[in-house]
Each structure stands twice: as C-alpha cells, then as structure tokens.
Amino acid sequence: MMKNPRVMFAVIGGLSTGVIIAVVLFFTILKTDSTESITGNTSEQTEPTPTPILPSATKEPFSDESGFTFSYPADVVVNQQDLAKSDYAHLSLMSTRAEGSLRILASDTAVTSIDAWLLENLPEASESGMTTVKFGDLEAQEITIEEGITTIALDRGVIFTIDTTSDTHLDYWEKVYRIVLESFAFAVPESAPVAEAPAADGSGGITFEGEEIVE
Numbered sequence: 214m215m216k217n218p219r220v221m222f223a224v225i226g227g228l229s230t231g232v233i234i235a236v237v238l239f240f241t242i243l244k245t246d247s248t249e250s251i252t253g254n255t256s257e258q259t260e261p262t263p264t265p266i267l268p269s270a271t272k273e274p275f276s277d278e279s280g281f282t283f284s285y286p287a288d289v290v291v292n293q294q295d296l297a298k299s300d301y302a303h304l305s306l307m308s309t310r311a312e313g314s315l316r317i318l319a320s321d322t323a324v325t326s327i328d329a330w331l332l333e334n335l336p337e338a339s340e341s342g343m344t345t346v347k348f349g350d351l352e353a354q355e356i357t358i359e360e361g362i363t364t365i366a367l368d369r370g371v372i373f374t375i376d377t378t379s380d381t382h383l384d385y386w387e388k389v390y391r392i393v394l395e396s397f398a399f400a401v402p403e404s405a406p407v408a409e410a411p412a413a414d415g416s417g418g419i420t421f422e423g424e425e426i427v428e
Contacts, residue, residue, distance in 0.1 A: 266311050266385050268392065276400070277302050279319060281349065284396035286389055289315075301371065306389065313361075313379025313386045315393065322372040327354050327365050330372060335363060348373060349399045362390055 268286035275291050276282045279301040285291060288310055294303040299321040306315040324330045331338045331354075338356040346355045346364060351373070353366035361377035375394065377386040 266382060268308075268385060268388050272392065272396075277304070278402055280402040281319075281397065281399050283317075283393045283398070285393055289389060306393070308385070308389075311379070311382035311385040313377065313382050315375065315377045315386055315389055317393070318372075318374040320372055320374075321370060322367070323370075324367070324372070327367050330365060330367070331356070338363070346394065348375075348394065349397050362387060364390075364394065 269288040271287040272284040273287050274282065274284055281302070285306060286308075289306050289308045292305045292307065294305055296303055297320070301319040301321075302317065303319075304317040306317075307313075322330065324333070335356065335358075337358055342356075344355045344357075346353050348364060348366040351366040351368050353364050353373070355362060355364045361379060361383060363374065363376040366373040375390065375397075377383070377390050379386045
C-alpha cells in the first residue's frame with residue numbers, strides 16, 4: 214500500500230522543525246549560562262580601589278643646628294640619627310600611617326661634581342635621567358628610580374642628600390619629599406661659635422652658600 218506523499222512530507226517537515234527549535238533552545242540556554250558565569254566571575258574578582266594615604270595638610274617647622282630649616286607634615290616624625298665623623302646632619306623622617314621613610318644627610322666629601330658622586334654611589338641614575346631642582350639656594354639633581362627619589366646637591370665640599378624609600382607607599386613619600394624640598398632653606402647655625410681659627414685660605418670655616426653671615 215502506497216503511503217500518501219503529502220503526509221510523509223508533513224511528518225518530515227514537522228520533525229525537522231522540532232529539531233531546529235530544540236537546537237536553538239539549547240544554544241540559547243548555553244549562551245545564557247555562559248554570560249551569567251562570566252558576570253559572576255567578574256563580580257567576584259572586582260575589588261574596591263584602596264583610598265590613597267595623603268600626608269597631613271598641617272605643616273610643622275624644623276631647624277637643624279648645622280644650619281638649615283624645612284617644613285614637614287604633622288603626621289611625620291623627624292628622628293636625628295647618630296652622626297658619622299664626616300656628617301653634619303643625618304635625619305630620618307617616618308610615619309605611623311605609611312610604610313617607608315625620607316632621609317636627609319649632609320656630609321663631607323672629596324668629590325668635585327655630582328656626576329662623580331652618582332657614578333660612585335648611584336650608578337643606575339644614568340639610566341633614569343636627572344632633573345634640575347632647587348635645594349635651598351643651591352642647584353641640585355633629582356633622580357627618580359624604582360625604589361624612590363634621590364636628590365643631590367654639592368656645595369664647598371659638602372654633599373647634601375635627600376632620598377625616599379618605600380615598598381608600598383611611594384606616592385605618600387613623594388608628597389612628603391616635595392613639601393620638604395620646597396620649604397628647605399639654609400640658615401645661620403643656632404650654635405655658631407663665637408670665634409674660629411682661620412683656615413689655610415684665610416676663611417673662618419665652612420658655611421653653606423645659602424647662609425647669611427652678619428659681621
């Protein structure tokens with residue numbers, strides 16, 4: 214007995230339509246699950262951006278007996294370190310709010326140029342580049358490296374160094390550094406001697422270029 218062709222075509226067409234609908238529904242559900250999975254993972258991985266720590270807006274003055282002054286944020290503590298024989302000043306600035314420190318050092322040196330000092334003490338500076346800045350009344354060279362900022366000034370056989378170091382709060386200490394550098398000034402030492410034996414060249418001893426001596 215011959216089957217009706219129209220009936221066969223209708224059955225085949227119905228089956229094909231059903232398969233197509235099933236395939237479309239399958240991929241629609243799969244796409245929805247994948248989108249939700251990606252969205253869920255993104256939400257889990259997103260972390261809030263930490264609020265940066267800023268130095269205090271209140272400034273405190275500091276005067277060193279070797280002959281300079283500067284200002285620093287009120288949330289920073291200035292510690293006077295033990296002096297080596299060649300040192301005039303050795304200060305360490307630290308904070309309980311941010312890991313790291315800032316150091317100020319003034320020492321005798323035999324070098325006659327900043328480049329010579331850098332070659333001996335900070336050879337990587339040549340790869341970082343230098344910027345000329347004012348250090349009190351002196352011209353200084355500022356070097357930025359991965360560990361922080363170092364600024365060097367040279368005056369009459371005395372090398373001045375300001376440097377920062379931090380593993381986690383470089384931005385905080387850079388802001389402290391800017392405050393110190395911009396306010397740094399040379400002054401007459403608080404405990405200047407009444408009289409000094411003249412040096413071989415007839416001068417009365419070391420004074421920094423920015424100091425004002427009243428005769």
